Structures are given as structure tokens and as C-alpha cells.
Amino acid sequence: MTVLVVAEHDNSELFEVTLHSVSAAVKMGGPVEILVAGSGCGAVAEACAKVAGIERVLLADDPAYEHPLPENLAPLLVGLAGGYSHVVAAATTYGKNVMPRVSALLDVSQISDISEVFAEDTFERPIYAGNALAKVQSSDAIKVVTVRTTKFDAADAEGGSAAVESVEAAETGAGSRFLEQNLSQSDRPELTSARVVVSGGRGVGSAENFQMIEDLAATLNAAVGASRAAVDAGYVPNDYQVGQTGKVVAPDLYLAIGISGAIQHLAGMKDSKVIAAVNTDEEAPIFQVADYGLVDDLFEAVPKLTEALKK
Amino acid sequence: MKILVGVKRVLDPYVRAYVKPDGSGVDLSNAKMSMNPFDEIAVEQAVRLKETGVAEEIIAVSIGPAKSEETIRTALAMGADRGILVESDAELEPLAVAKVLKQVVEDESVQLVLLGKQAIDDDCNQTGQGLAALLGWPQGTFASGVELADGKAKVVREIDGGLETVELDLPAVVTVDLRLNEPRHASLPNIMKAKKKPVDKKAAADLGLDLAPRMKVLGVSEPPARAEGVRVSSVEELVDKLKNEAKVI
Ligand SMILES: Cc1cc2nc3c(=O)[nH]c(=O)nc-3n(C[C@H](O)[C@H](O)[C@H](O)COP(=O)(O)OP(=O)(O)OC[C@H]3O[C@@H](n4cnc5c(N)ncnc54)[C@H](O)[C@@H]3O)c2cc1C
Ligand SMILES: Nc1ncnc2c1ncn2[C@@H]1O[C@H](COP(=O)(O)O)[C@@H](O)[C@H]1O
Numbered sequence: 062m063t064v065l066v067v068a069e070h071d072n073s074e075l076f077e078v079t080l081h082s083v084s085a086a087v088k089m090g091g092p093v094e095i096l097v098a099g100s101g102c103g104a105v106a107e108a109c110a111k112v113a114g115i116e117r118v119l120l121a122d123d124p125a126y127e128h129p130l131p132e133n134l135a136p137l138l139v140g141l142a143g144g145y146s147h148v149v150a151a152a153t154t155y156g157k158n159v160m161p162r163v164s165a166l167l168d169v170s171q172i173s174d175i176s177e178v179f180a181e182d183t184f185e186r187p188i189y190a191g192n193a194l195a196k197v198q199s200s201d202a203i204k205v206v207t208v209r210t211t212k213f214d215a216a217d218a219e220g221g222s223a224a225v226e227s228v229e230a231a232e233t234g235a236g237s238r239f240l241e242q243n244l245s246q247s248d249r250p251e252l253t254s255a256r257v258v259v260s261g262g263r264g265v266g267s268a269e270n271f272q273m274i275e276d277l278a279a280t281l282n283a284a285v286g287a288s289r290a291a292v293d294a295g296y297v298p299n300d301y302q303v304g305q306t307g308k309v310v311a312p313d314l315y316l317a318i319g320i321s322g323a324i325q326h327l328a329g330m331k332d333s334k335v336i337a338a339v340n341t342d343e344e345a346p347i348f349q350v351a352d353y354g355l356v357d358d359l360f361e362a363v364p365k366l367t368e369a370l371k372k
Numbered sequence: 373m374k375i376l377v378g379v380k381r382v383l384d385p386y387v388r389a390y391v392k393p394d395g396s397g398v399d400l401s402n403a404k405m406s407m408n409p410f411d412e413i414a415v416e417q418a419v420r421l422k423e424t425g426v427a428e429e430i431i432a433v434s435i436g437p438a439k440s441e442e443t444i445r446t447a448l449a450m451g452a453d454r455g456i457l458v459e460s461d462a463e464l465e466p467l468a469v470a471k472v473l474k475q476v477v478e479d480e481s482v483q484l485v486l487l488g489k490q491a492i493d494d495d496c497n498q499t500g501q502g503l504a505a506l507l508g509w510p511q512g513t514f515a516s517g518v519e520l521a522d523g524k525a526k527v528v529r530e531i532d533g534g535l536e537t538v539e540l541d542l543p544a545v546v547t548v549d550l551r552l553n554e555p556r557h558a559s560l561p562n563i564m565k566a567k568k569k570p571v572d573k574k575a576a577a578d579l580g581l582d583l584a585p586r587m588k589v590l591g592v593s594e595p596p597a598r599a600e601g602v603r604v605s606s607v608e609e610l611v612d613k614l615k616n617e618a619k620v621i
Contacts, residue, residue: 131501132510154531157497158513165502170467170586173496188495189389193398196590236510236541244534281621289550299530299551306490306550314620324388331598335618337610352601352618355610365607
């Protein structure tokens, strides 16, 4: 019984989410190995080798894997999967894109977005926007699993000394080509791993006004998030969206500004340690989950808050 | 070109899900049901492709209990041409749904499949990717832009870091995200017309596919509720609480 974790990276750096997948993998039992598939990604493999608890790193370094095209990655994973009891990746847009393709080719049912490992074959996963938790037992020989990273602590990035072994690239799936990536540029910490998140909603009113949220976040060294309504209205890019169908975050502090607290938004932030909300509507559902609620106009409160925190 | 759209009947997104007291699942008796919101976006996209002359026919497929016909009728009212209902009272896992869809795709010589990125009940986010794998087709998931030309699809994808654009050879599977379009509301005349559009019905069990569940649901529970919070009366009090009580800043 050995667990294979699929590393997420950009060919030069290992993404932190992978460390959370490793923790989940450790709970599944057995030795844990990591696959790094990329192009010119030797440094990522070296980083993986240092992760505590890793027995072996498989490196598939090939131009075919420069961009994470699922048509190319799935055959590689399927070829390797036979040697493993579990194949695990983070439930990020990377994992969500590739892993169901792998599971279908293996004729197994993927267990999506697990929040707990009870046993080698038994997991918990949120359903209905997190309004229910299902405990499920898989009967498949190989378990293909994606992990809700906020539910598992990051494994230690240091302490391991695994060997790195090269593996052959698999045949590539035809029919898809990478054209371009437009990544959001921000000086702020990454949303899903930040200790503090400041999110703005429709109440913020415009892209210009969102600068207020950015300024508050800057004083707290926080990441910036948003509701779907704020993204749809074009105040911020899509990758800011927190929620059932956006990113799931669980920071020490989540500040919800001008966000009503719809079921779909709560699904992405209600596991935060402390929630504070500013909203003019005292009946707003966000106050039902907020530890600290301030009924106030955000245009008054946010600049004041930023000033107070600078002191 | 023929387009297939997958439409799932789910608990309405604005209704809260309650867990049954016996912990066997979510209580759907008497609950308001709707088309999965992402599937509305898929139907809208298909209809636009037909309106611009890119597609000739749109087939709406739903797999589920007999009542899923309502979901198909909604798709027909939005502009789909005909429906296929594959009846199954048992809840099918995405792998099984993908197998059923694969058969329909092959029977109907479909060139483009449009699905939602995620069903908002199981929150699985698997079916489109699984279907593409079973068909050996390329996939464009979480699409916020789709352009078809010269036998290819250019798909803009919403990814964690921003946006990515890929080019796919058709036939392909595309799963749609929230920002692809704003689905139309069906007009009354179109709802009436939809009643006369053909819906072909068959039983999932008769398809000769292995649709058996691979997962046993041992129990469903409510998540622990958050402790009740407090109201603060000023920014100063909020800062004080965050610093000295919660100690998070
Ligand atoms: C399939 C589906 C998926 C979805 N996925 C997500 C998701 O992942 N994430 C998500 O967030 N949503 C999601 N939604 C949308 C969700 O249902 C809500 O529509 C959305 O979260 C609302 O955003 P909001 O709170 O910013 O806007 P609103 O609900 O309009 O709330 C704005 C709030 O701002 C307050 N306000 C206004 N002016 C001020 C002011 N001056 N000062 C202080 N407060 C003010 C108002 O009182 C109000 O409470 C999804 C919906 C569907 C159907
Ligand atoms: N029972 C079903 N009938 C029709 N389409 C479905 C069904 N289940 C899933 N789909 C399609 O697959 C998408 C993703 O579902 P899921 O993988 O369950 O999250 C949905 O948005 C639908 O387009």
C-alpha cells in the first residue's frame, strides 16, 4: 500500500497546496511518494525530496508536461497508478481538471474534495455547499482522491531526504494545445494560504472602491478575496472568488466587507477561525456566522479600520 | 454540428439543504428543485451557438428520476431541440453518468458536449472530465469563454491563478463556469412550445453498462454550527476585540 501524491507547481516552485495533500496522504496510511510532472522542473523535485515523510520522488521531466494539459498528464498517471493504493491531488483547478480524467480511465469513482480521512477507504466530504458532510467508503482498488487543503495542515517542507527517480514520459493525448495564461498580479499573499483574508462584496460598489479593500488588506498583510457578485460585476478578477464554486479559505481571520453571506459564499469561508463582518443590513446572513459583527456603512468603517490598524 | 448538453435536476440553489434525522442523506421531499445553475449556462451557450449558425441541433440529456423530464423541458423552453431522459431512481455517481453520456454521444454522433463544471448537490466536479476521458476527447474545463472555428474550440478557463486559454480539436467536452454567459429566462410561448418537443425516454438499467456505485454512503451529518458571535458598536471596539480577545491581529 503506497500513496502517490501529484505535485502542483509552475516548473520552478512547488506550490504549498501539495504539502496539504501530503498530510492527507499520510493519514491514508502506507509510504507516500510524490510525482513531479513538468518541464525543466528539477528544482521542484528537489523541493519535494525535502518534504518530511516522503519516501520517493518520481520526476517526469518532459516538454509535454510544460503546461498541465490533462490530455497529456492523465496517461502518465494512469500508467503509474497500478503501483499505488491511492492517487492524491489537491482540489485546486489543477487537481479538479486532471484527476477525474485519471479516475475514469482507471474505471474508478473519484472521491472529490475530502475533508477527513477515517480509514484507508473511508473519507468525509462536504456536499450541498458544505451544508452536509457525507461519510463515504470506496470499494475501488485504486482510490483517486482530491483534497480540500484547508482541512489538512501543511506537511513540513524540510526534514525529508527522499531519492529522486526519473520516469519515462507517457504517450501524449492528442487534441489540445496550450495557448496562453493571464495570471493575476498581486503583492498580497496567496488567498488560500493567507493568515488573514479581507473580502469585499457587491456593497463595495465599484472596481475603484475596491482599492479601499486592498488598502485594508495591505495594513494587515492579508490576502484579498471577493464574493461572486463582486467578481461578476468586474470589481476584481475571477481568481478572487471565495465560495462553493470558487476558492475555499480558512484563515485565522476573515473580514467580510459588504457581503451578504449567501449559502454559496459561506461554503468557502465558514471554517475560518475568526470571522468579522461589516454590513449596513443588520439582518444580513453573514452576521449569523460572524464572531464580530459591525452594522455600519463600509465607506465609513473601512478607512477608519485601516487607520486604526496602522497605529 | 450537434451539441449535447447535460442537465441535472438538483435542489434549488437558494434553498437550504437539511439532513434527514436518520442521517441517510439530505431531505429532498417537498423541496424546490431546479436545473443545476451551471447547466443553465451550458444550455444558454448551446442556444447561442445555434442562433449564430454554428450548431444545427441541441440535445438536452438528463439522467435521474422521472421528474427530471421537467429539467429537460426547461432546457427545451430555453431553445434546445429535443431531449433524452435516461431514467434511474438510484443516484448515479459521476463515473456512471459519464458512461451513460458516452453512449448517448456515440449514438447521436455529437460533436460538442457542454456540461456544467459542477453539480451543486454532490459538488463532485468530475463528469465532464470523466466523459472526455472515456471518449478519448480533449476537454476544456471551467470555461468563461468558448469560440468555435475551423473544427477547433478556443476555450478560456478560469484557473486558480487567473485565466488560461487552450485550443481543442473537435469533438470535445467543455464544462462551463459562472462567467461564460447569463442564461435567459424562457418566455411563456417558448414554455408552451417546449411541451411539444420530443423527449425520448429509456431506462439506465437497460443500457448494458456497469453503473453500480463504487462508494457506500455510511452517513450524512450536519456540520458543527459556529458559536454565536457578538455585535460590536464601533470600529474601535472591533479592533480591540480582534487584538485582545480573538488575538488574530
Ligand atoms: C451556482 C452558484 C454558485 C455560486 N457560487 C458562489 C461562490 O462561489 N461565491 C460567492 O460568493 N457567491 C456564489 N454564488 C452567488 C451567491 O448566491 C450570492 O449571489 C453572492 O454571494 C452575493 O454576493 P454579495 O454578498 O457580494 O452581494 P449581495 O448579496 O448583493 O450583498 C451585498 C451586501 O452588501 C451590503 N452593503 C451594501 N452597501 C453597503 C455599504 N455601503 N456598507 C456596508 N454594507 C453594504 C448589503 O447590505 C448586502 O448585504 C453562487 C450562486 C450560484 C447560483
Ligand atoms: N444526472 C445527470 N444528468 C445530466 N447531466 C449530469 C448529471 N450529473 C452530472 N451531469 C452533468 O455534469 C456536470 C458536473 O456534475 P458533477 O460531476 O456531478 O459535479 C453537471 O453540471 C451536468 O452538466
